[in-house]
Amino acid sequence: MRQLFGALLALLCLSFAALPVLAHHSFEAEFDGDRLLTFTGVMTKLEWQNPHGWFYVDVKDDKGTVTNWAFEIAAPNVLVHFDENMRQYFVANQGKAITLTASPAKNGSNKAAADMVKFFDGRIMAMGSKRYHGDLDSEQILKNIK
Numbered sequence: 249m250r251q252l253f254g255a256l257l258a259l260l261c262l263s264f265a266a267l268p269v270l271a272h273h274s275f276e277a278e279f280d281g282d283r284l285l286t287f288t289g290v291m292t293k294l295e296w297q298n299p300h301g302w303f304y305v306d307v308k309d310d311k312g313t314v315t316n317w318a319f320e321i322a323a324p325n326v327l328v329h330f331d332e333n334m335r336q337y338f339v340a341n342q343g344k345a346i347t348l349t350a351s352p353a354k355n356g357s358n359k360a361a362a363d364m365v366k367f368f369d370g371r372i373m374a375m376g377s378k379r380y381h382g383d384l385d386s387e388q389i390l391k392n393i394k
Contacts, residue, residue, distance in 0.1 A: 275361060277354075278353060278354060278355075278361075279320075279351040279352065279353055279354060279360065279361040280351055280352055280353075280354050281351050281361075282351075283351055283352055284349050284350070284351060284363060285349065285350060285351075285352055285360065286347065286348070286349050287305060287307050287317060287319075287347070287348050287349075287350060287360075288307070288345065288346070288347045288348075289305040289306045289307035289308060289314075289317070289345065289346070290305065290306045290343060290344065290345055290346075291303060291304070291305050291338070291341050291342050291343065291344060291346050292304045292305065292306055292316065292342065292343075293342070294335075294338045294339065294342065296324050296335055296338070297324070298323050298324065298325075299323055300320050300321060300322065300323055301320070301321045301322070301323070301324055301327070302318055302319065302320055302321065303318075303319050303321065303338060303362070304316055304317065304318055304319070305317050305319065305346065305348070315358055316358065317358045317359065317360065318358065318359040318360075319348065319350055319359070319360055319361070319362040319375075320359065320360070320361045320362060320376075321362050321375040321376060322375060322376045326376075327375070330373060330374055331373060334373065337367055337371060337373065340367075340368075340369075341367045341368050341369075344367075344368035345368060346365055346366060346367055346368060347365075347366040348362055348363070348364060348365040348366065348375075349362075349363045349364050350362045350363055351363065361376060362375040362376065363375060363376060
């Protein structure tokens with residue numbers, strides 16, 4: 249009985265140790281940090297969660313087709329260090345047009361890592377670390393988003 253209990257306890261500890269590996273991913277493995285695209289559309293949803301938040305935008309292409317894109321953002325605790333009201337900016341802008349720059353997913357899916365967001369009221373906020381910028385500097389990014 250003692251051996252069974254010890255084996256189960258060891259298995260449980262290994263399971264918990266593996267959870268952080270499953271929860272996180274590599275930016276470089278998932279997104280193309282050398283490309284920065286500009287998107288404009290209506291924000292439809294916010295998922296304010298760890299380890300990364302997500303927001304969703306209906307983006308209309310040149311032919312008028314609307315596609316819902318998912319944009320990853322930094323963890324909420326990182327974003328509130330940029331501005332303590334960051335979550336409120338997202339909530340206030342649901343259903344409104346926003347513009348943003350983001351690094352697209354390498355697999356071609358409709359998701360990207362958000363870099364800078366220009367909210368409906370004109371406020372421009374950073375959404376992640378410097379690695380999202382690819383080869384562009386901050387002035388070039390702001391030109392793309394304004």
